[in-house]
Amino acid sequence: MNGKGPEDARAPAVPPPLEWKFSQVFGERAAGEEVQEVDIISAIEFDKSGDHLATGDRGGRVVLFERTDVRDHGCRRDLESLDYPISRHPEFRYKTEFQSHEPEFDYLKSLEIEEKINKIRWCQMANGALFLLSTNDKTIKFWKVQEKKVKRISKMNLDPSQAAANGSIASSSTASPRVCLPNGGCSYNYMSNDFSFPPGGFPSLRLPAVASQETSLVARCRRIYAHAHDYHINSISNNSDGETFISADDLRINLWNLEISNQSFNIVDVKPANMEDLTEVITSAEFHPNRCNTLAYSSSKGSIRLIDLRQSALCDNHSQLFEEAPGSRSFFTEIIASISDIKFGQDGRHILSRDYMTLKLWDINMDSGPVATFQVHEYLRPQLCDLYESDSIFDKFECCLSGDGLRVATGSYSNLFRVFGCVAGSTEAATLEASKNPMRRQGQNPARPARSLSSLTRVVRRGAETSGIDANGNSYDFTTKLLHLAWHPTENSIACAAANSLYMYYA
Amino acid sequence: MAMIDEPLYPIAILIDELKNEDIQLRLNSIRRLSTIARALGEERTRKELIPFLSENNDDDDEVLLAMAEELGVFIPYVGGVEYAHVLLPPLETLCTVEETCVRDKAVESLCRIGAQMKENDLVDSFVPLVKRLAAGEWFTARVSSCGLFHIAYASAPDHLKAELRSIYGQLCQDDMPMVRRAAATNLGKFAATVESNHLKIEIMSIFEDLTQDDQDSVRLLAVEGCAALGKLLEPQDCVAHILPVIVNFSQDKSWRVRYMVANQLYELCEAVGPEPTRADLVPAYVRLLRDNEAEVRIAAAGKVTKFCRILSPQLAIQHILPCVKELSSDSSQHVRSALASVIMGMAPVLGKDATIEQLLPIFLSLLKDEFPDVRLNIISKLDQVNQVIGIDLLSQSLLPAIVELAEDRHWRVRLAIIEYIPLLASQLGVGFFDDKLGALCMQWLEDKVFSIRDAAANNLKRLAEEFGPEWAMQHIIPQVLDKINNPHYLYRMTILHAVSLLAPVMGADITCQKLLPVVIASSKDRVPNIKFNVAKVLQSLVPTLGQSVVEGTIRPCLVELSEDPDVDVRYFASQALQACDQVMMPS
Numbered sequence A: 001m002n003g004k005g006p007e008d009a010r011a012p013a014v015p016p017p018l019e020w021k022f023s024q025v026f027g028e029r030a031a032g033e034e035v036q037e038v039d040i041i042s043a044i045e046f047d048k049s050g051d052h053l054a055t056g057d058r059g060g061r062v063v064l065f066e067r068t069d070v071r072d073h074g075c076r077r078d079l080e081s082l083d084y085p086i087s088r089h090p091e092f093r094y095k096t097e098f099q100s101h102e103p104e105f106d107y108l109k110s111l112e113i114e115e116k117i118n119k120i121r122w123c124q125m126a127n128g129a130l131f132l133l134s135t136n137d138k139t140i141k142f143w144k145v146q147e148k149k150v151k152r153i154s155k156m157n158l159d160p161s162q163a164a165a166n167g168s169i170a171s172s173s174t175a176s177p178r179v180c181l182p183n184g185g186c187s188y189n190y191m192s193n194d195f196s197f198p199p200g201g202f203p204s205l206r207l208p209a210v211a212s213q214e215t216s217l218v219a220r221c222r223r224i225y226a227h228a229h230d231y232h233i234n235s236i237s238n239n240s241d242g243e244t245f246i247s248a249d250d251l252r253i254n255l256w257n258l259e260i261s262n263q264s265f266n267i268v269d270v271k272p273a274n275m276e277d278l279t280e281v282i283t284s285a286e287f288h289p290n291r292c293n294t295l296a297y298s299s300s301k302g303s304i305r306l307i308d309l310r311q312s313a314l315c316d317n318h319s320q321l322f323e324e325a326p327g328s329r330s331f332f333t334e335i336i337a338s339i340s341d342i343k344f345g346q347d348g349r350h351i352l353s354r355d356y357m358t359l360k361l362w363d364i365n366m367d368s369g370p371v372a373t374f375q376v377h378e379y380l381r382p383q384l385c386d387l388y389e390s391d392s393i394f395d396k397f398e399c400c401l402s403g404d405g406l407r408v409a410t411g412s413y414s415n416l417f418r419v420f421g422c423v424a425g426s427t428e429a430a431t432l433e434a435s436k437n438p439m440r441r442q443g444q445n446p447a448r449p450a451r452s453l454s455s456l457t458r459v460v461r462r463g464a465e466t467s468g469i470d471a472n473g474n475s476y477d478f479t480t481k482l483l484h485l486a487w488h489p490t491e492n493s494i495a496c497a498a499a500n501s502l503y504m505y506y507a
Numbered sequence B: 001m002a003m004i005d006e007p008l009y010p011i012a013i014l015i016d017e018l019k020n021e022d023i024q025l026r027l028n029s030i031r032r033l034s035t036i037a038r039a040l041g042e043e044r045t046r047k048e049l050i051p052f053l054s055e056n057n058d059d060d061d062e063v064l065l066a067m068a069e070e071l072g073v074f075i076p077y078v079g080g081v082e083y084a085h086v087l088l089p090p091l092e093t094l095c096t097v098e099e100t101c102v103r104d105k106a107v108e109s110l111c112r113i114g115a116q117m118k119e120n121d122l123v124d125s126f127v128p129l130v131k132r133l134a135a136g137e138w139f140t141a142r143v144s145s146c147g148l149f150h151i152a153y154a155s156a157p158d159h160l161k162a163e164l165r166s167i168y169g170q171l172c173q174d175d176m177p178m179v180r181r182a183a184a185t186n187l188g189k190f191a192a193t194v195e196s197n198h199l200k201i202e203i204m205s206i207f208e209d210l211t212q213d214d215q216d217s218v219r220l221l222a223v224e225g226c227a228a229l230g231k232l233l234e235p236q237d238c239v240a241h242i243l244p245v246i247v248n249f250s251q252d253k254s255w256r257v258r259y260m261v262a263n264q265l266y267e268l269c270e271a272v273g274p275e276p277t278r279a280d281l282v283p284a285y286v287r288l289l290r291d292n293e294a295e296v297r298i299a300a301a302g303k304v305t306k307f308c309r310i311l312s313p314q315l316a317i318q319h320i321l322p323c324v325k326e327l328s329s330d331s332s333q334h335v336r337s338a339l340a341s342v343i344m345g346m347a348p349v350l351g352k353d354a355t356i357e358q359l360l361p362i363f364l365s366l367l368k369d370e371f372p373d374v375r376l377n378i379i380s381k382l383d384q385v386n387q388v389i390g391i392d393l394l395s396q397s398l399l400p401a402i403v404e405l406a407e408d409r410h411w412r413v414r415l416a417i418i419e420y421i422p423l424l425a426s427q428l429g430v431g432f433f434d435d436k437l438g439a440l441c442m443q444w445l446e447d448k449v450f451s452i453r454d455a456a457a458n459n460l461k462r463l464a465e466e467f468g469p470e471w472a473m474q475h476i477i478p479q480v481l482d483k484i485n486n487p488h489y490l491y492r493m494t495i496l497h498a499v500s501l502l503a504p505v506m507g508a509d510i511t512c513q514k515l516l517p518v519v520i521a522s523s524k525d526r527v528p529n530i531k532f533n534v535a536k537v538l539q540s541l542v543p544t545l546g547q548s549v550v551e552g553t554i555r556p557c558l559v560e561l562s563e564d565p566d567v568d569v570r571y572f573a574s575q576a577l578q579a580c581d582q583v584m585m586p587s
Helices: A076-082 A160-172 A188-193 A333-337 A378-389 A458-464 B006-019 B023-031 B033-055 B061-071 B081-094 B100-116 B119-134 B139-146 B149-155 B158-171 B177-193 B196-211 B216-232 B235-249 B255-272 B274-289 B294-302 B304-310 B313-327 B333-343 B346-350 B352-367 B372-379 B382-389 B391-406 B411-428 B430-436 B438-444 B450-467 B469-475 B477-485 B489-506 B508-522 B528-541 B547-561 B567-584
Strands: A021-026 A041-046 A052-057 A061-067 A092-099 A104-106 A111-113 A119-122 A130-135 A140-149 A152-155 A209-211 A215-225 A235-238 A244-248 A252-257 A260-269 A282-287 A294-299 A304-308 A320-322 A341-344 A350-354 A358-363 A372-375 A399-401 A407-411 A416-421 A429-433 A485-487 A493-498 A501-506
Touching: A041 A119, A041 A485, A041 A493, A041 A501, A052 A119, A052 A130, A061 A130, A092 A140, A092 A215, A119 A235, A130 A235, A215 A260, A244 A260, A244 A282, A252 A282, A282 A341, A294 A341, A341 A399, A350 A399, A358 A407, A399 A485, A407 A485, A416 A493, B006 B023, B006 B033, B023 B033, B023 B061, B033 B061, B033 B081, B061 B081, B061 B100, B081 B100, B081 B119, B100 B119, B100 B139, B100 B149, B119 B139, B119 B149, B119 B158, B139 B158, B139 B177, B149 B158, B149 B177, B158 B177, B158 B196, B177 B196, B177 B216, B196 B216, B196 B235, B216 B235, B216 B255, B235 B255, B235 B274, B255 B274, B255 B294, B255 B304, B274 B294, B274 B304, B274 B313, B294 B304, B294 B333, B304 B313, B304 B333, B304 B346, B313 B333, B313 B346, B313 B352, B333 B352, B333 B372, B346 B352, B346 B382, B352 B372, B352 B382, B352 B391, B372 B391, B372 B411, B382 B391, B382 B411, B391 B411, B391 B430, B391 B438, B411 B430, B411 B438, B411 B450, B430 B438, B430 B450, B438 B450, B438 B477, B450 B469, B450 B489, B469 B477, B469 B489, B469 B508, B477 B489, B477 B508, B489 B508, B489 B528, B508 B528, B508 B547, B528 B547, B528 B567, B547 B567
Parallel strands: A235 A282
Antiparallel strands: A021 A501, A041 A052, A052 A061, A061 A092, A104 A111, A119 A130, A130 A140, A140 A215, A152 A209, A235 A244, A244 A252, A252 A260, A282 A294, A294 A304, A304 A320, A341 A350, A350 A358, A358 A372, A399 A407, A407 A416, A416 A429, A485 A493, A493 A501
């Protein structure tokens, strides 16, 4: 099986290209409105069921959305099996938001720690409560979001005003045994020692009655996993075993148990003994979706390493290495080879990676090279020098796969994102703009498939799209970049972030 | 508002605070739940308080945890065992919360209540509860159910037993790894209540499924089940069903599974009997001792003595000892350290000749290990070897190692060795101690690090306890008292501290004749810190010494100090004077 070429291993049927339509936008900017830095979205993640969506922003906030088109959770399975009409695409509504991280200052290292949310990962739902992990550069937090009843206590033994007074007195000195009675009576201790209880109890005492069934959403931080990273955390990822997760920074990957926040195990350490020998850093890491002992991490040199946690406690030796020798070398070769994001497909067989210019799909059974390469914005190649000078060349674009594994997507500049069909033989390559009219750009860009699997060579493609100026004479805008996007796990629906706005599309 | 009699106010507040906004107050009320129940009486506790608690289940985890704990001992407050079933509903809801510690506590309380309930009550209310939890929508309920089967099963009628077994089987194949882990963890407990004919068939097939789970974390826990199940089965069944599994596990691809096997293997030897042990388990264990992964070798090395105790000496010498030799020069210091912590126990197992011939060279190489933990681990278990090979042989090789550790650069290492000195002294005897270690003990009193000086003073006290006041009078007291003239006040302070520790051990006479004069003399010290420490020491001496000494010597000295120009000295002197007064008063 492994020996077969990628073409043979895949289903021969090529699905028809998707018609992308605008679905929703949250936080749309009015014309001329300036974007606040703190509002810029920095992380997007669907939960496993696709019923919830979370975004994190530079201001340390996490915003949750919930799906509205499948209202009743009880009969969701029935609805899904009914195969309801195509017109019912996923629609979301704002659910709640909370402040996940605050700016901090590390006094020991004289370092400011930004509140910006780097990654969000959903955890297993339980008892109707949502659980998620969010991280900034240094600290990971475990959140529980739950409907809580708003309690109103109606019947009390004592006058509420008195009781309230007691409460406030008591809470100001909670540690001491409290002599807290309005008429200077006695303390609990005194009472319980020489008080005799009649066998039937005291009929005059009553329990407080709780009224009001209103509910409100409450987010509570359950655990804080801190002080385990010397460098900036770039990824967190849950294990399929439901009890562990990893966090990766530039040089190390740590393994945590969700229930234990005061210790983690270092499983990968690429820090050289002498920092001057440093040639490569970890850029992204993810657990295999169903094999609990496998994880992948990508590097700034463009390689992806697969690790088998069973082999050893310290996984400094990879079990598989995926990399592609660069064709022609230039000053920028190494910089643009750096992988900014990797994602496993839901089948667990494929890994999608994004470097600066391309999207690559790898089969974990084939380490000789990617099974498909997609050029994301080849027309920028002549402008690498400008991009380098403006530091845009270091932008970290994310990538995502559709739930069925038939398509992949990633972002670009000018708020564009691209969707490619990755079934062998597919020529699907859509360019969409994160706006209410996503297809606006479609006609202007050469809608030519840019696939390495085809017979086209690099040289030909390099010459093809040279201009940074589109047909209207607008230059590409390097400041509006679409870095973050996520594909719904079960349907053809994409959520993407353009600055502070969250756009959703369906097909 | 109801009018409450004045004496009932405190309890009324306690009840009201069940719903207070302040979590501390709610916690306080929950912790006093038994008081509330007594005040309400048994009937209202059953009809009002318990339902009230059942509804009050979205509180903070700390409150829920306390509630789960309280309800476990609540049977007396609801009217005795025949009403125990009313406690089940609130605990059932607590079994479904997401916080693991709350669930665990609720399961523990349910087990405690279930163990007291009458058989028909168990069938009527406990078994249905277990079934409900096992069929719960969320994994949390199903996880909790796994820990309750062993209580429910024993009293259930046959048809229910069959159902419970099949439900447990389903839990072991649950979609959620968390549930399968809980099922694997509790399998041993459940299996212990299952009849042996079902054990052999149904439980063993459940067990086999778990051993092939694709989640490493589940297989790990199945390893633990091996030993538990092995003890329940007849030896021949154990050999037929468990042995192949454990041999397989010992070669599992995952080092964590092999690590668990290394930890558990010796327990299984007893269950399978000597012949299979020799044929299968010894080779498996030898493989683990030579495992590629250091963590596995650490676990295996740590069990080397326990394993050898089960084997015959010649098997141990033939198969295990060569591995031990290799491990003593393992590349991982943690492996050597684990080995060092248990290897001394092998001496009695192997006998004198083998110990001298084979083990002693290993001890010596570990004693010279560059890693202090390894050396310390050897030294802490010396008594076991001492009994086998005798003190002379030991002391020749031991002493240089101890001296080296005693002067180690790292104060924590020095601290660790000081803490072993009393143990060593008792193991090696007074003769050995006098010659070699006495000087060291004195040297530590003048260490640069406070913790070491402090530990050194404590050490002297423990030595005095070990060898008695007469020995101390000769070997400790003069040397200690000499040092009171040290030019540095910090060292003088250490001596004062040592004196206050030694005094109770030495008794009134020696204290009065030898120690007290030195302390009194120090009250004229030029450093205030010494003076107020004198006051403290004098205070501590009061209980040891008789009234006449206190009045004749201590009090005048303290009175003098209480007029000192330094405020701290005056303060501690007056404290000590008060202590004097208090001691004198009753007599």
